Amino acid sequence: MDQHNGIVHFQYRSKWWLPFFAPIIFLAIVVITPFAALIAGRPGGLDLGYVFGANPLGELWQKALYNSLVQGVLGALTSMALGFPLGVFLGRYRLRNGNIIRSLLILPFFLPSIVVVTAFISTFGATSTLGTIFPGTRIFGTGLTGIVAVNTFFNAPLVAFLTSGAIEGTDMSLEESAATLGSGRISSFWHIWGRNGMLAALSGGLITFLYSFAGFTAPLVIGGPGNFTVEAWIYFVVKTLSDVNLAVTFSIMQSLILIAPVLLYLMTWSRERTVVVTGMRQRVREGIRGRFYVAGMAYLFAFLAMDALILASMLVESLSNVQGGSMTLEGYRELFSGTITGAFGIWPLLPFMNTIFYGVLTSLLVTLMGALWITGKRRLRSKADDALDSAQFLPMVIPSVVMAFSISVVYGSTFPASLTWLLIIAVQSAVAIPVVLRIISAGFARIPENLWEAAATLKGNAFFEVELPLAGSTVATALMFGFAISIGEFTATNFLSTYTFMPISVEIYQLQYQRLVTASYALGTILLVVSAISFYIIQKIGRGFETIR
Amino acid sequence: MRPYVDLESITRRYGDFTLGSISLKMGRGSVFTLMGPSGSGKTSLLRVISGLDVPESGRIYVNQEDVTNLPPNKRNIGLIFQDLALFPHMSAFDNIAFGLRSRRLGRTAIDAKVEEMAGLLGISKLLERRPGEMSGGERQRVALARSLVVEPSLLLMDEPLSSLDPQLRLRVRSELKALIRGLSLTIIYVTHDLEDGLYLGDYAGYMSGGKILESDTVEQLYINPGTRELAEFLGYNVIELNGYLLAVHPRDLKIVTENQDISGTVKSFGFEGTDIRIDASIDEKQFLAALVPFSDVHKKLEHGIRLGFRISRSVRLDPGDKP
Numbered sequence: 001m002d003q004h005n006g007i008v009h010f011q012y013r014s015k016w017w018l019p020f021f022a023p024i025i026f027l028a029i030v031v032i033t034p035f036a037a038l039i040a041g042r043p044g045g046l047d048l049g050y051v052f053g054a055n056p057l058g059e060l061w062q063k064a065l066y067n068s069l070v071q072g073v074l075g076a077l078t079s080m081a082l083g084f085p086l087g088v089f090l091g092r093y094r095l096r097n098g099n100i101i102r103s104l105l106i107l108p109f110f111l112p113s114i115v116v117v118t119a120f121i122s123t124f125g126a127t128s129t130l131g132t133i134f135p136g137t138r139i140f141g142t143g144l145t146g147i148v149a150v151n152t153f154f155n156a157p158l159v160a161f162l163t164s165g166a167i168e169g170t171d172m173s174l175e176e177s178a179a180t181l182g183s184g185r186i187s188s189f190w191h192i193w194g195r196n197g198m199l200a201a202l203s204g205g206l207i208t209f210l211y212s213f214a215g216f217t218a219p220l221v222i223g224g225p226g227n228f229t230v231e232a233w234i235y236f237v238v239k240t241l242s243d244v245n246l247a248v249t250f251s252i253m254q255s256l257i258l259i260a261p262v263l264l265y266l267m268t269w270s271r272e273r274t275v276v277v278t279g280m281r282q283r284v285r286e287g288i289r290g291r292f293y294v295a296g297m298a299y300l301f302a303f304l305a306m307d308a309l310i311l312a313s314m315l316v317e318s319l320s321n322v323q324g325g326s327m328t329l330e331g332y333r334e335l336f337s338g339t340i341t342g343a344f345g346i347w348p349l350l351p352f353m354n355t356i357f358y359g360v361l362t363s364l365l366v367t368l369m370g371a372l373w374i375t376g377k378r379r380l381r382s383k384a385d386d387a388l389d390s391a392q393f394l395p396m397v398i399p400s401v402v403m404a405f406s407i408s409v410v411y412g413s414t415f416p417a418s419l420t421w422l423l424i425i426a427v428q429s430a431v432a433i434p435v436v437l438r439i440i441s442a443g444f445a446r447i448p449e450n451l452w453e454a455a456a457t458l459k460g461n462a463f464f465e466v467e468l469p470l471a472g473s474t475v476a477t478a479l480m481f482g483f484a485i486s487i488g489e490f491t492a493t494n495f496l497s498t499y500t501f502m503p504i505s506v507e508i509y510q511l512q513y514q515r516l517v518t519a520s521y522a523l524g525t526i527l528l529v530v531s532a533i534s535f536y537i538i539q540k541i542g543r544g545f546e547t548i549r
Numbered sequence: 550m551r552p553y554v555d556l557e558s559i560t561r562r563y564g565d566f567t568l569g570s571i572s573l574k575m576g577r578g579s580v581f582t583l584m585g586p587s588g589s590g591k592t593s594l595l596r597v598i599s600g601l602d603v604p605e606s607g608r609i610y611v612n613q614e615d616v617t618n619l620p621p622n623k624r625n626i627g628l629i630f631q632d633l634a635l636f637p638h639m640s641a642f643d644n645i646a647f648g649l650r651s652r653r654l655g656r657t658a659i660d661a662k663v664e665e666m667a668g669l670l671g672i673s674k675l676l677e678r679r680p681g682e683m684s685g686g687e688r689q690r691v692a693l694a695r696s697l698v699v700e701p702s703l704l705l706m707d708e709p710l711s712s713l714d715p716q717l718r719l720r721v722r723s724e725l726k727a728l729i730r731g732l733s734l735t736i737i738y739v740t741h742d743l744e745d746g747l748y749l750g751d752y753a754g755y756m757s758g759g760k761i762l763e764s765d766t767v768e769q770l771y772i773n774p775g776t777r778e779l780a781e782f783l784g785y786n787v788i789e790l791n792g793y794l795l796a797v798h799p800r801d802l803k804i805v806t807e808n809q810d811i812s813g814t815v816k817s818f819g820f821e822g823t824d825i826r827i828d829a830s831i832d833e834k835q836f837l838a839a840l841v842p843f844s845d846v847h848k849k850l851e852h853g854i855r856l857g858f859r860i861s862r863s864v865r866l867d868p869g870d871k872p
Contacts, residue, residue, distance in 0.1 A: 180599050191636070
């Protein structure tokens with residue numbers, strides 16, 4: 001009879017509260033507490049005179065905010081303008097090897113920002129082959145145009161990907177139903193299938209705005225102080241001017257500004273999730289070789305060719321001899337020689353080992369938190385999960401450099417320098433939480449609730465015997481995403497790292513800083529290959545498990 | 550003068566499946582129910598008639614007009630899908646008004662027509678709701694209103710009741726029948742449910758393997774099935790007896806103790822309301838089902854006992870029509 005006792009039942013449920021709150025507790029320790037402590041510990045509170053006053057610091061803030069807004073808006077507009085047509089084409093036509101094409105298209109979005117920026121310098125920089133032959137192309141390697149180009153290179157594929165997914169996901173019978181009710185092509189596009197694509201493109205545009213507004217690597221490396229975003233200035237004023245007060249004011253202001261677009265993004269995302277159409281059939285056209293198809297193929301080819309050109313140029317530059325003439329492996333040799341020891345005072349392989357170490361621990365930590373959270377959520381059937389889900393997007397409101405800055409200020413004094421690696425993993429995990437938890441949530445949502453209930457009534461272990469085997473691809477994908485985000489994360493890691501603890505992404509930046517350009521291209525190429533391989537594994541593992549299922 | 554709906558030798562291939570030379574004629578204001586098992590081509594035929602798929606050969610005439618090469622939005626043929634395909638992002642009002650807006654009617658006319666149709670179907674209070682906020686029966690009515698408000702020349706319905714629970718299904722079916730009669734609609738109604746097909750149709754056809762095997766009035770089709778396949782679909786026993794292949798309805802079998810036409814060993818039995826269903830094996834290969842009024846069962850039924858049956862009515866099938 002104990003099983004029917006209300007107290008026992010409550011105890012059974014209550015044991016899931018801790019797992020359910022695991023990510024929130026983690027974010028509270030790593031993000032919220034340090035950020036709050038930073039604000040609270042600031043003498044005199046928030047000095048708005050800094051940001052609104054007619055003084056040099058006020059002007060600096062206004063210029064930084066202007067740069068962030070301009071880069072955010074331009075990045076979103078160009079990404080939508082270039083990505084939406086491609087998404088429409090991919091969503092409406094079934095292409096041979098479509099999955100491979102999509103994988104190649106979305107690859108830039110998963111590349112570390114430092115790799116892309118380095119690739120842009122190698123392609124469009126003043127000393128690049130293309131820049132020498134066509135000087136007009138150099139605008140994409142420097143200044144505002146360069147930053148917007150980098151942001152577009154990252155995010156246009158994302159917009160295309162989201163758009164094509166939404167269009168493909170439109171129930172064919174809705175479009176057919178509209179046609180039988182007298183709706184023409186334009187009306188059908190506007191009201192039915194195109195509408196979904198446009199909403200998805202807007203959602204992609206919003207993400208692009210968020211990433212570009214809080215852009216760091218491109219403004220820092222190719223933009224120069226005149227194009228620094230708020231994020232880049234926060235880094236600069238702490239690292240160079242050691243002005244913590246100013247950095248805190250900037251951080252708070254930036255977070256306040258980002259709350260609205262993040263909430264807007266979450267609203268559009270949750271709306272997309274709740275539209276459920278049963279018995280959905282996809283609208284995919286095959287074998288149509290009309291004008292739209294030819295134009296679409298030409299556009300797709302141009303898109304992929306541009307991607308390939310930018311990424312391949314880094315490989316070419318990594319093999320070029322500074323003195324001109326034949327190809328050389330000098331850049332690669334420098335990476336594993338005394339040059340590195342001389343420049344940074346470390347064992348040359350240490351950044352590689354750090355990269356793998358951070359990647360493995362971050363992916364394990366975030367995936368474990370995700371598994372705990374989703375299991376707790378399913379067992380508790382929490383009514384407040386929307387609010388808690390939204391809280392997981394906090395790392396998008398408090399940008400990486402602010403997180404790194406606040407965690408280093410608050411915990412830096414209590415942690416010995418030898419434990420810097422722990423802070424790096426903590427921040428990388430916080431950055432990975434919104435993405436990884438979303439993947440885990442989507443994967444587990446496909447497993448019917450009654451399966452774990454059935455397992456529970458049979459006295460089995462519902463998680464290990466039922467849910468985990470069914471969500472194998474989700475967990476594998478989450479692990480790989482965690483790894484990829486870790487090796488690509490540059491902003492916070494660069495802030496926290498010392499030479500001893502730097503991973504490859506930070507080493508690339510340091511090599512450029514030290515004018516070891518060819519070596520930076522070589523290391524960029526290596527990181528590009530590692531990222532591409534991990535992305536390939538994400539795709540492959542995911543699909544493999546799908547087939548089994 | 551052509552019939553109101555005239556399909557002339559329609560063919561269309563879908564991979565391995567072929568819709569084979571289908572002809573059908575219907576008068577204005579009649580309801581033709583197309584029945585058949587899943588995968589027999591019923592939905593495919595509706596898609597061709599509506600213009601969503603183009604036939605490879607044959608012609609389609611509706612109201613004296615050749616619509617074969619017209620796109621679906623120019624045919625004025627309504628189609629209600631199995632899943633209803635209500636636009637989830639629109640209110641009931643906007644769903645119903647969709648076709649009127651596509652025809653570029655003025656706002657006043659749209660409002661008036663939507664409200665009139667909503668009143669007719671009893672959904673006036675639901676007009677602000679979205680499909681996700683309605684019950685199954687309410688969604689059904691909205692889908693019907695959306696198709697009817699544009700006054701289609703022909704309405705195609707693809708198993709629209711299949712997702713409803715049995716009680717609601719009976720109620721909606723009854724309302725639908727009254728509406729069809731009241732508005733004199735011309736309808737092709739596809740279903741694999743025998744009761745729906747017989748209840749709603751003036752005429753019915755049985756489709757299998759991409760062809761309409763038989764068609765007639767619903768009564769004639771039910772009483773005199775011409776093929777083994779249709780007889781089995783209608784629930785008849787198909788029995789070889791004295792060299793003839795007979796279709797015998799379970800209600801046309803009576804339990805007797807002498808002068809029996811056929812006998813069988815009871816395999817299972819159960820009460821079905823007014824009747825008892827008895828499933829029995831005649832021999833190793835042949836089985837039969839009998840529906841016997843409860844009052845007619847004088848012998849205690851047990852598994853394995855032998856029962857004799859008299860056949861009160863049978864339909865002789867072509868002896869070559871073996872499975």
